[in-house]
Amino acid sequence: MRGLPDSVGIKGLGGPELEGLMSDLGQPGYRVSQLRGWLYGHGVDSYDEMTNMPTTLRERLELVAPLYTPTLVTSQTSAVDGTRKYLWRLADGSSVESVGLPSGDRLTVCFSTQAGCAMGCSFCATGHGGLVRDLGPGEMVDQVRLTAQDFGRRATNAVAMGQGEPFANYEHTLAALRFMNDKDGLNIGARHLTVSTCGLVEGIRRFAEEPEQFTLAISLHSAIQATRDRIMPGVRGQRLESLHTAIADYGQATGRRPSIEFALIEGVNDSDDELRALVEFCRGLHVHVNLIPVNPVEVARVSRSDVGRLVEFKRALVSTGTEVTVRQERGVDIDAACGQLRQRHE
Numbered sequence: 422m423r424g425l426p427d428s429v430g431i432k433g434l435g436g437p438e439l440e441g442l443m444s445d446l447g448q449p450g451y452r453v454s455q456l457r458g459w460l461y462g463h464g465v466d467s468y469d470e471m472t473n474m475p476t477t478l479r480e481r482l483e484l485v486a487p488l489y490t491p492t493l494v495t496s497q498t499s500a501v502d503g504t505r506k507y508l509w510r511l512a513d514g515s516s517v518e519s520v521g522l523p524s525g526d527r528l529t530v531c532f533s534t535q536a537g538c539a540m541g542c543s544f545c546a547t548g549h550g551g552l553v554r555d556l557g558p559g560e561m562v563d564q565v566r567l568t569a570q571d572f573g574r575r576a577t578n579a580v581a582m583g584q585g586e587p588f589a590n591y592e593h594t595l596a597a598l599r600f601m602n603d604k605d606g607l608n609i610g611a612r613h614l615t616v617s618t619c620g621l622v623e624g625i626r627r628f629a630e631e632p633e634q635f636t637l638a639i640s641l642h643s644a645i646q647a648t649r650d651r652i653m654p655g656v657r658g659q660r661l662e663s664l665h666t667a668i669a670d671y672g673q674a675t676g677r678r679p680s681i682e683f684a685l686i687e688g689v690n691d692s693d694d695e696l697r698a699l700v701e702f703c704r705g706l707h708v709h710v711n712l713i714p715v716n717p718v719e720v721a722r723v724s725r726s727d728v729g730r731l732v733e734f735k736r737a738l739v740s741t742g743t744e745v746t747v748r749q750e751r752g753v754d755i756d757a758a759c760g761q762l763r764q765r766h767e
């Protein structure tokens with residue numbers, strides 16, 4: 422439970438740590454899978470509900486690793502597309518956001534990996550508030566589980582694209598993805614589990630070596646060093662060349678195609694020079710570019726580029742053989758931008 426408050430309890434443990442705990446308590450192997458099933462498959466709120474476990478074990482667990490479930494502070498539902506945004510209160514009083522995005526048979530849940538964020542991206546409400554703390558694996562799984570529960574259906578996809586930089590909390594994020602992927606847990610296919618990073622090169626290299634086929638998205642937002650340094654100060658020390666190499670190596674090592682996220686901000690990263698740099702960055706890379714109209718955020722005073730500009734970016738990328746999607750806006754009538762709901766309540 423590196424860097425986590427004691428109150429996170431059992432939700433701070435990853436798979437191997439759960440095994441270690443149960444072994445320390447003298448339990449046979451099958452109890453670990455029972456415990457994982459109760460925590461994340463059934464999603465119980467107390468050890469009392471784990472009816473096939475001995476009472477003495479449940480009492481012991483309560484003492485050594487208490488079990489807390491996040492409580493709902495508030496939620497908003499979009500009247501336009503059914504997107505729902507949630508603010509959860511954790512056991513130590515920190516709060517985090519999740520978003521449920523229904524689409525046909527699919528329910529994608531966007532979850533947070535940290536309370537707050539240290540990366541300081543200029544266009545993001547969370548970035549303006551700074552980092553509070555890392556989240557434990559179970560605190561991430563709970564956001565997905567509780568969001569799906571509110572929709573009354575299972576989550577088919579989950580993406581670490583809420584508050585926080587997932588690779589700044591690497592081990593807990595990976596442990597959470599494994600509980601989400603686990604048959605005893607949320608049973609979501611690995612390819613439907615995505616990590617979205619600011620592009621921390623070390624994290625990308627490490628992620629490439631994980632055995633599961635998790636999906637990767639990289640927030641680029643500018644392929645010009647000076648612009649990127651200004652709008653994403655958390656990765657200021659990192660050269661775009663090394664990010665480019667890491668993305669190419671990731672593709673080679675995994676055979677998978679990551680996405681590049683690019684939020685167009687009027688007057689900041691939507692010039693012709695920015696477009697040329699983006700096209701050059703993507704040339705020859707096996708990537709899929711998502712162009713996103715940036716969410717207007719009061720605190721950040723950013724406004725989105727007009728639709729015509731998005732179309733020009735798309736056309737230029739497509740003409741050089743890069744696959745592009747213009748991301749559909751979701752939840753335009755609610756505080757859907759990362760960090761806005763939390764900010765409004767604090």
Ligand code: SF4
Pocket residue numbers: 538539540541542545546547548549583584585586619759
């Ligand atoms: S955009 Fe993501 S990485 Fe950047 S400050 Fe916001 S939460 Fe952190």
